[in-house]
Amino acid sequence: MQRTLYWVTKDLRISDNLALELASQSEQLICVAVIDPEWFKINQQQAIPLGKKRFNFLLQGLQALNKSLHKLGQQLHIINGNTVNTLNAICDQFDITDLVVTKRPGAYERDIISNIQHKKPQLNLHQVQQFTLFxxxxxxxxxxxxxxxxxxxxxxxxxxxxxxxATATYHLPPQFSQPIAECHDYWNEGVTKKIILEDTENQHQQRGYEFTGGxxxxxxxxxxxxxxxxxxxxxxxxxxxxxxxxxxxxxxxxxxxxxxxxxxxxxxxxxxxxxxxxxxxxxxxxxxxxxxxxxxxxxxxxxKLYHFKGLAPSAPLTSFYPERFKKWCTASTPFPLVNACMTELFETGYLSNRGRQIVASCLVNELSIDWRYGAAWFEQHLIDYDAAINWGNWQYIAGVGVDPRGGRHFNLKKQTQIHDPDGEYQTTWAGHHNHQTDSPLDSVSADDWPVK
Ligand SMILES: Cc1cc2nc3c(=O)[nH]c(=O)nc-3n(C[C@H](O)[C@H](O)[C@H](O)COP(=O)(O)OP(=O)(O)OC[C@H]3O[C@@H](n4cnc5c(N)ncnc54)[C@H](O)[C@@H]3O)c2cc1C
Missing domain, CATH: 1.25.40.80 (Serine Threonine Protein Phosphatase 5, Tetratricopeptide repeat)
Structure with missing residues (x-):
């Protein structure tokens, strides 16, 4: 008997979902999404991979998918735990024959898949290509x-x-009759709702930006x-x-x-x-x-998408300056337009493409900071974060990616004249940060003497 585990990842929909369609052909089915504690641990670039706003967006979407699956006689099991261990345990408990997942290019996803394959060589693995257009x-x-x-x-x-x-899948196979093992930290609707509610304070700061997951x-x-x-x-x-x-x-x-x-x-x-x-x-x-x-x-x-030298023959001449990086993150650089963009990003989880280019160029060129710190900050704060797009764009601007011109330097004065000549955008996103735009970039010189 075909017993399928559909590992739900970044394919949180019923319509045009080829992975769900494939899973629906099984005789029995369990749908699982894993929230991995790894996503909340501070990484090498001092950022948290999954920030609050995107996490909320994800939880809203998981709840919505669960409701849609209920209407089709199924449910989404949301489990908080190590991804590999959780999926392995479920395979064991339900004697799973087939694992269905949407294929994605990330290193993290690849590692998980190869880990599972290693532990369960007899499992039929179906990686469905639907994250891309082609x-x-x-x-x-x-x-x-x-x-x-x-x-x-x-x-x-x-x-x-x-x-x-593809047209929507309307018929899904039955769930397994036995409940999921109690050892898992199973997040029911109550748990996810509570987390979303706890973040309402952040929600009202979104100032009209309506990103609701689902x-x-x-x-x-x-x-x-x-x-x-x-x-x-x-x-x-x-x-x-x-x-x-x-x-x-x-x-x-x-x-x-x-x-x-x-x-x-x-x-x-x-x-x-x-x-x-x-x-x-x-x-x-x-x-x-x-x-x-x-x-x-x-x-x-x-x-290579995450390496300092990226796709270039040699590494850039940038480094890490904690004080400068802190000023960039807290919208306190000497550049008002950059501060406004960083405030918008922090408060809403969104920033226009030009805003992203401006702050990325500033980090790399004006502040001479290792681009990966900026990419990781974006990863934490963007609601639309995607590994390939984010790190690819950062490499492009840092001159270690696919830019045939070898990197981009946006002239901040010119950008301000073109995009915010009356300072309207800067006023809107003045934020509550204490901008000290007239203070020098560094409080100490290269040989550690106080500047001023
Ligand atoms: C440093 C930097 C980091 C970025 N990080 C991300 C990220 O993590 N996730 C992300 O989705 N986009 C990222 N972008 C690309 C772009 O800024 C956003 O896709 C866009 O601003 C999202 O708004 P939109 O949906 O209104 O885009 P639109 O302008 O309406 O574009 C339509 C769609 O095209 C795609 N797209 C647009 N611009 C780009 C681009 N430059 N590169 C690749 N795809 C693009 C997106 O899927 C977007 O939704 C980044 C850009 C830069 C410069």
Whole structure:
């Protein structure tokens, strides 16, 4: 008898979910999501991999998926524990024959899978490719031959058409009759609700940014964006620092898989059929392709995505300066525009693409700090964090990634003149931090003498 464990990760939806569809063909099924305590431990770059805002977003989405699964006669078991041990124990308890999971490029995911494979060689492992727009087979090159720059990649994939989103799975096999072993720290709805409620203080600080986890919320946002005319002027406004409609704000829902990237693509196509294709709709598609490129790049370069020297022949000349880094994190640098962006990120869990570029460039160029500290800070605070996109973009700006120009330095004065000439954005995001923009960058000189 086929007894399947569906390990739910960043595919938290019912519709267009090929992993769930595959799992539904089994005779018995258990759906499990694991919250790993590792995600909350301070890492080498002094950050916590999963910050409060994204954690809340995730919990909301897990609750929502549980409700949807209930309607289909199933449920989502949310377990707090070490991922490998938890999955192994469940395989043992239910005599699991098949493990289904959505395939993703991250080193963390790869390690877990190979660990399980090592411990359970007889288990049939199904890694479903649906985190990207295309599957590996659809690519007109092997991973080893992935183009070295995004522009080349875009040209090569220009003729590929993504598959249409799949229709929803309506019939799921029954659950196992015995309950899950009591040794697990099982998080029922009460536990997840309590955690979300405890964070309401942070929620009201989001100032109109409406990131609610869940398939329904994601789908509603998708519909709302594409039923407006905003996609038709995307290209003209996407670089603006502020404004909910100036970009799609889909990233967080895409990255947790509340909506699939194919569903987004479908909406772009439908919008173009209705309103015509223009430079903006094309530009939106090009951004989706940037996401795609970084995912395949991660598959190709693997752990190099996290290395200081990245894909470059030699490491950058930056280092770690605790005082400067603290000023960057607490929005207290001598650069008001950077401080405003950092405040927005901290308070809302979101920052526009241009804002991200500005603060990343500042960290690397003005502050001469090792880019990985900035990437890790983003990982903690962004609701839309994605390993491939985040670390890939940071490498790009630090000049150790796929930028053919060898890194980007954004002129802060010029950026302020272009994007915030009247200081409106800086006033909005003045925050409650004590900005000391007139103080020097360092309080001591290189040979430890007080500056001033
Ligand atoms: C230093 C830095 C770190 C970043 N970290 C992340 C991250 O962790 N997660 C993340 O999703 N994006 C990241 N981005 C990319 C980009 O800033 C966000 O995807 C975008 O701002 C999200 O807002 P949106 O959904 O409104 O994007 P839109 O402008 O509406 O774009 C549509 C979609 O295209 C994709 N996209 C847009 N810009 C990029 C880009 N530069 N690279 C790859 N894909 C892109 C996203 O999936 C996005 O949702 C980072 C950019 C920089 C410069």
């Amino acid at each position: 599957t590996e087979k659809m690519l007109p090159f092997s991973l080893a031959e992935l183009p070295a720059s995004y522009s080349k990649f875009r040209k090569v994939v220009a003729d590929i058409t993504a598959n249409s989103p 398939e329904q919320a994601g789908f509603e946002h998708l519909q709302q964006y594409f039923s407006s005319l905003a996609p038709a002027r995307y290209k003209e406004v996407r670089n603006k620092l502020d404004g909910w409609d100036n970009s799609s704000k889909l990233s967080a829902w895409i990255n947790y898989g509340f909506i699939s990237v194919k569903q987004v693509m479908n909406c772009i196509n439908e919008f173009e059929q209705l309103h015509g294709k223009n430079a903006s709709t094309e530009s939106l598609y090009h951004e989706i392709l940037w996401r795609e490129y970084f995912q395949w790049l991660h598959y190709k370069v693997q752990d």
